[in-house]
Amino acid sequence: MIFDAIIPGAILFSIGGRFLRRQLKGDMGEQSVSLTIRGMGLPIQNNVTIPGKRGLTQIDHLVLTRSAIVVLETKNYSGSLYDNGRGKGGSWIQKFPSGKQNNLHNPLDQNYGHIKSVGTIVPGVPVTGFVVLAGSASFPNGVPDGVLMLRDLKRKLKEMDRGEGPNPASIQDAWNKLQQVDQRDSASHREQMRQVTGGGMTYWLQAGAPWLTGAGVALVLGGFFL
Template sequence: MIYIIISLIIIIIVLLCKLNKSKIKGHIGEIKIRLLLLKLNPLKYKIINDVLLKKRTGYTTQIDHVVISRYGIFVIETKNYKGWVYGNKNDEKWIQSFRTSQYKFYSPIKQNEAHIDALKYLLKRRINFRSIIVFSDEAVLKNKIYNVVNNKELLKTIKKYNKPVLSRKEVRHMYKTIKKSDIKSNKARRSHVKRVKKIS
């Protein structure tokens, strides 16, 4: 009897892992980026992870990472993908390609534009946003696009912006505003995930 119970538990765990494979992969990718961002000087860069904000439409948008500094507001979208990745700035859909299969996914550039628009609406600011798309180091980016990089290039990409464009007071204000506006409600977050699944 004990063996049957253990077998059932193993089967359930395997099924849950398969069902949530993409979700787990996404979380792993975000954790890797969180660890990388911790290497930034905390006196110069303020980091907020997994931000859920209201858009001007009333709907919500989820931002993987926001880094605020005197050098700009970095809005980071992470994609923990493998394989060859094809996509251009104006493409609606990008392609993840393997030897025997291909998958289309929504442009991460356009996805991040929606995130930036929500931040512009919240902060009442139009400029100094830096969009960065980060793919796992296992992805081969076949099109060279500005600020679309692999994990290993993230910190270098952030640090290439070294001219102050914001005051320390502005940095503190924006950090507090985003933190205060970040929706922490589990119900709201579940509702956001459900809506995204419907339209994707």
């Protein structure tokens, strides 16, 4: 009888834990970037959801500098990364000492779409962006243009924020508008997740990862102690 609870619990824990670890790793990377920027005293918006070309799009960070609004996409990767190009068919190759490797969607393409979405909302205002690597990953063949290691982020933002006086009125107005269109309600968040995951089982597994993991732990413990 004990295995009647332990085996299903272990399965739930394994499935939920895999999705939950991925979420927590991403959250840790985004938090490290946010803390770095807040420590500089620059205005920042995190987890921004705005209209995009194909519906809602989620942006990890928007930063206000004197020269431009900066769009940041954070990735908390490890291993060795190799840039395989942009556009259709482009990807990053992630390799580990064990010999395992993954094909990753090129985040530069992802962030390009974010930059375009922001530019559509605030036309005529300088908008630029970078992919920030917050993990231990490295590029043995050189870091691609548009990518910043976390240690280089502060230097780059300082360069963009140089100058005397307040932010130009047009950039400040654009910043205020982006705050207004940011859709932070839970319904918009769920809709954006459905678009990214394609809906179906993947969406439910990602959204329910904490519950699946907790249920798995409860079943395993119940199998031992009940």
